[in-house]
Amino acid sequence: MSGLKICVYAICKNEEAFVDKWMDSMKEADLIVVTDTGSEDDTVEKLKERGAVVYVDVVKPWRFDVARNISLDHVPEDVDICVCTDLDERFDPGWRSRLEEAWLNHKPRNKGAIVKTGRYLYNWSLKEDGTPDIQFYYFKVHERKDFRWKCPVHEFVQYFGSLPLETVYIDGMVLNHYPDPTKSRGSYLPLLELAVKEAPGDERMRYYLGREYMYKGKWQESINTLKEYLLLPNAKWCDERCAAMRWIARSYYRLGNIKEAYQWYFKAIAEVPGMRDPYVEFAKICYEQSDWPMVYYLTLEALKVKEKSRTFVNMGYSWDYTPDDLCAIAAYRLGLFHESLEHAKAALHFAPNHERLKSNLKLIQAVQKE
Incomplete structure (x- = not known):
């Protein structure tokens, strides 16, 4: 053992179905502290039976940041590393040793005392075969002191101390998300609207609000909000700006404005040329428009990008077949049969049992023989 005291902390409500698998995954920690926010099932009893330290604190009106700060307050002061998870999440086995290794071997960029926070791979969604779909690097590992959670929803942990803050990338520490499909996102939109009202200059919350409008099919509201986001002085993170442009493009497309959709996808690509997602999403709408030259060009450009982002979300469809x-x-439609054959084989390599991909390959091979 490294001598580091590691605590997993979480909030929950009515999640008895997740308790056993979550506790099995989190048991590598020295301590597991859970704040229940008002369960009406056996969540609290099951957690206690499995060895978790459980507190009950009802939060009204509901805000995620308030609940998480209450949960963090229950973590003992002598803890070295705090790991925040939810009960529908599970680590790959061996996560603690990966965390300790990265934490202890971190080489500071600053002289003297520093404070550390950790980033690790998060599989937000998984495919039916258990392989990753949507991935990004998560941020919920931090030291015990001088951290607080911020924002009513899409909350994040913020350091407010005086020492230099450094990020530790924890290779091999992987958290997987197994969401409850019966749980609603209904509270997200009003909480995001509240967040923007509380902090109109907060670019992060305005971005999330615009994205949530898109999720809800409120296309014009999404466009307006994300354009406002892009004009904010602090909206400087290229990856997030690129995503905002992609959502604007998607919203215009849903409104039937193809010209604007094309323009905004071009802007998204220009913002972050080294990310696959804008190329692939643009190619998908071009496919629906039978714009074969654009599909061919965009997918070739996407395939030139060989590494996933370590700073933003990676969409599964950009990295599968x-x-x-x-x-x-597109190559087939353009009469480029050799190129079509090569890419059809590559697609089938990703999904060898996919019937349509197999049929496409046979069709292309038949044309090649003519």
């Missing part, structure tokens, strides 16, 4: 599949179809 989709780019090669679209490229194969």
